[in-house]
Amino acid sequence: MKPLVLFTATALLTASAAMAQTTPDSTAAAADPANPLTTYGFVDGYYGYDFKHAATNQRPGFLYSHNRQNEFTVNNAVIGLRYDNGQVRGALGLHAGTYVSANYAAEDQVLKHLYEAYAGFRPFQKAWLDVGIFGSHIGFESALSKDNWTLTRSLMAENSPYYEAGARLTYEVAPKLTLTGLVLNGWQNIRENNQAKALGTQIQWKPTDKLLINSSTFYGNEQPQDSVRRRRYFHDFYVSYAATDRLSLALVFDVGKQESEQRGGKADTWHTGAAFVRYKLADKWTAAARAEYYNADRGVIISTISPVAAATDFKVQAASLNLDYAPTSNVTFRVEGRTFHGRQPFxxxxxxxxxxxxxNLTSSIALSF
Structure with a gap:
């Protein structure tokens, strides 16, 4: 894999391929030459309750955001600085909460509280080269609940990267088309766990003001250094459409494969999809519904990174209903009910x-500034 990584890294840095940033962070302010330094913050306090739950405050292991039940706590609290003068940019954000405890459990204690930390510049017009820790280029949903249509995250979002560490080259091909290329330490890990690097791409196309189409890919070996190599191939696709001023729709589909020495070398495959509907009931009230499914051979990714021959398939369907009340532009109170059903006990x-x-039921009050 090393020659491929070297070739791709060189291509990124020479800009012979047009690349662009994915998953824009809505907390970012527009570049203002008069005031290039901005501050931002976010806090999401919540309470959840699970029905017929085991005698623990921990929700099932495949949930990482809002993953505590019968407990008042904070999912994610973020504070940070961003700098952008149009030619140079960077960010430093710190965070804490149950989201951090769950998603960053394997990270170094010094690094796990970094929400983002990167520096970048324009190597040429309409391009940015950033190096550090930043939000994932994969997925329709982000780590901050205020940016998502539903309070809790879909199964596909919970079991794909929220954050990444590496180099990112973005390029605005046209006002409606942006491309991104990445060389990464791996699949949601700040510290490298082997000697190989992962590759990623993203295409975001907005043919109209109402329609957004996204395609993201990931390729890499995510096994520890002392384990047998298992290459992972992954593609994330979503489309969102603002049908009217009140009604918005979105469809998301992910598919991945990981090499396996089990089952005669046949790869473990997972695929997952979700449909979202959001409707503005009134000036301060919004409702959203989500239907989703997740199928994983032998529970690959969602249950274990390296499934054994005896591992069972994970096949689950879920649905949720969300009600939001926003008394002001930077505060939102949300309540969500969610149900899961599996083809076999899970x-x-x-x-x-x-x-x-x-x-389960989950309620939250989120403040952003």
């Missing part, structure tokens, strides 16, 4: 019995 209930069903 959890243990409060009586210690296997179950195919699971449901």
């Amino acid at each position: 959890l243990t209930d409060r009586n210690g019995n296997p179950t195919r069903n699971y449901g």
